[in-house]
Amino acid sequence: MSREQQAVARARKAFETGRSKCLDHRIRQLKNLQRLFIEKQSVISDAVKKDLNKSEVGTQLYETLGLEGEISLAIKKLKEWAAPRPVEKNLMTISDTVYIQPLIGAIAAGNAAVVKPSEVCVHTAKVMEDLLPVYIDKELYPVVTGGVSETQELLRQRFDHIFYTGNSMVGKLIMEAAAKHLTPVTLELGGKSPCYIDKDCDISIACRRVAWGKYTNCGQTCIAPDYILCEPSVQDRVIEEVKKSIKEFYTDNPKTCPDYGRIINQRHFKRIMNMLEDSAIAAGGDNDESDCYIAPTVLRDVKPEAKVMQEEIFGPLLPILPVNGLGEAIKFINKGEKPLALYVFSSDDKVIKRMTDETSSGGLLANDCLVHYSVSSLPFGGVGNSGMGCYHGKFSFDQLSHLRGCLIKQLKMEGVNSMRYPPHTLKKLGWARFFILNNVDVGWIGRMMLLAVLAVVAAVVLQNYLL
Template sequence: MQAVVHKAREAFKSGRTLPLEFRKEQLCLLTRLLDENEEAICEALANDLRKSYTEAICFELIPLRNEVQGALQNLHNWAAAQSVSGSLLTIGTSIFTMAQPLGVCAIIGAWNYPLALTLTPLVGAIAAGNAAVLKPPEAAEYTAKLLQNLVPRYLDKELYPVLLGGADVAVELLHQRFDHIFYTGGSVVGRSIMTAAAKHLTPVTLELGGKSPCYIHNDCDLRIACRRIAWGRFINAGQTCIAPDYVVCEPALCERVVEELRAALQEYYGEDPQKSPDYGRIINSRHFKRVRGLLEGGGTVAIGGQTDEEDLYIAPTVMTNVDPEASVMQEEVFGPILPVLTLPDVEQTLNFINDREKPLVIYVFSKDQKIIKRFVNETSSGGMMANDVILHYSIDTLPFGGVGNSGTGAYHGKFSFDALSHRRACLLMNLALEGVNSVRYPPYSSKKLSWMIWLVKKRRQPPIKLLLSIFVMGVLCAILLKYAILS
């Protein structure tokens, strides 16, 4: 382990990641990896999660390809030095910020989307000029082994090594010194990673999860709302960190919500979802038992509830009469169970959400813009969507990340580049104007102080019309002066 990290650091120190052309070459090779091995990737995802071909393409490969394409198109702009304003004391100098790579990053992926959640951070690491040690999720063993086989065949072997193994490997990995740690997973492990990172003051990006609420107001089209909610909750057998974790509605709506959810599920997966080629499975027996345990007590199963441990199958399930203190409401479900709670109004719903840990995303369904704005302005979460679910993840111009218990830091697109770069402040002075600069040297006096205040004082930018007027007046004065001299 130590030798792998050391080799990655030596490769980074060689400077070969600094040229933008090298970074682009590696990103193009990553695209080739995806294109030339699409069938093998989809097969591995099917073996790990019974993930359908459509879900593998739409939720793993397309977002990843878009990330790579966005980085290739925008890398020169992202990496370019950015000029900033100074003060009168810095007139004639060069003032700018520039993005520098951090060094060697550790990227620890998650098993629910094992390809995308391992390689998407790698896109940002490559674009920013870092080396990166990849630790694919051991639970998704087929995808992890495939990545271990493919990544060294396409990318620089020293800069981007892949390590396989369980918790013991992850612990040993975290004993090494890194310049950034990027982890996707649960909050319990997230706390352990932050503790390990503190030893070396290593910055972290923690993409966690939590209980993302979904409020349905009585003015919306319930059929459309429930179709979208059912889609977002039960793709990947509910194993999606931004899936609606529970629904809140008024008591009078509950029965209709359940019936619309039932209709949507029957449309999507048929009478027997276990036979549907589009419905996934729980990742392993341990998680199966955890999710099945959430069905026991604390609510009424209104839809589904069937389980088959040998097949790792849990039916799409909707629960009503849910006790807010039940285990299904105390931990992230991360499985195909959707609790439906009833609260009398928007006010109590907002209080209910705000009294709990900050979620990764909040969803609200309503035609009333005032209600939507209340959720925007009166709640805190990593992201927020109105009248749909999940899709904000696909927009790489939006930051994706949590807040508080749902994570720290954000990525996707330029946000990945920024998260894995250091924005260095640069002020390149010259040795001229020493007379002006002498006002800052001792011995001090009230006169020097007055000059210093005037020189460094932040001034309001003059309006554009004033600047144009000054420019025009200057031109006129120059013309008049020229004619006066000639005459």
């Protein structure tokens, strides 16, 4: 039995003990995970520094703080999320107990989970492999490290759900493997997230926020603004304002700035540098392969057929594509695959509404970048080529649970059921239509109204017996 098979078998066996279903057990695991981030923050930050040259403050701000917030929310809300959820009834089921029960079966949802970190982030993966088994149940949540062959072996195993973050090419392989067992998947795949800057907005503030969103983590963020769409008349102004923000954030020499990162490895460094070949550099372009350094870079007058426009950049290159207004921008966005995020900067609500109504994307953010990711009450996920399924906060809980419909009847009031039994008559059909098509909210009606409805039920029972 391979290491991957053993991990899956061990997790399944641990799940079958039933301990992950206990809410107190889940809360203990979540609190232990919370403790890991407090006690081992310097270890985590050191690993991220080695992988991406991110500072300790940057690691907390952009990586662990959001995770800590998600854990705190789950601990606070878990009992509420896990409780049966009453649903609306119709008159036919008014005396029955009807609810949605999550089959709580990722930690908050009560699952066992095999964790497979990316082999690309070598140091971060090692920290996960070393620390997770120390803080949380190592049988329920085993960590499997490795590259392509280990991932392929893991995908041959049968899972109840597969959650993957990465690119669409690998996402298709994940989905293909999952199809063999009819396993549902959640895929967060990124893509080319557009950013439209309206010529009449405050361009200085817009470009400051775009520069922050683009160059954070050296552009290696799944929801980074991938490219800018703006009218030709404001392109020069956009370039100048982005350049100002780069200097403000990362100094005149970003290479020596502790807040500016590095590309994850030389393979991706070469991939990004190849994208520059047929576009004009308006700012930046400096690079050092030995250090995996690429300066914050702006490209001007970029053509739709340029190399940099053929795939998600996932690096610090910011192409600007001139378009003749909002209508042309919307057409250009809709010609491509649906992005994970769509950004629009405008002081005109009509512009924002048109962009919202006439495009499709995983998420949309007006007048800022990235921050929608941090709002736990918003679902985060892709659509089409940018993924499927959503998570964050309660959405994560629901995504990794099964909403089980439950109806508990009593062996009474059989007369009401007579309308469904043969022989079928028009009179029975009329009563059935009345009962099924009238939904009631028992909580709103109150007890007195419920008694009145039950009186109607009794009358119908008599009617049915007289048929």
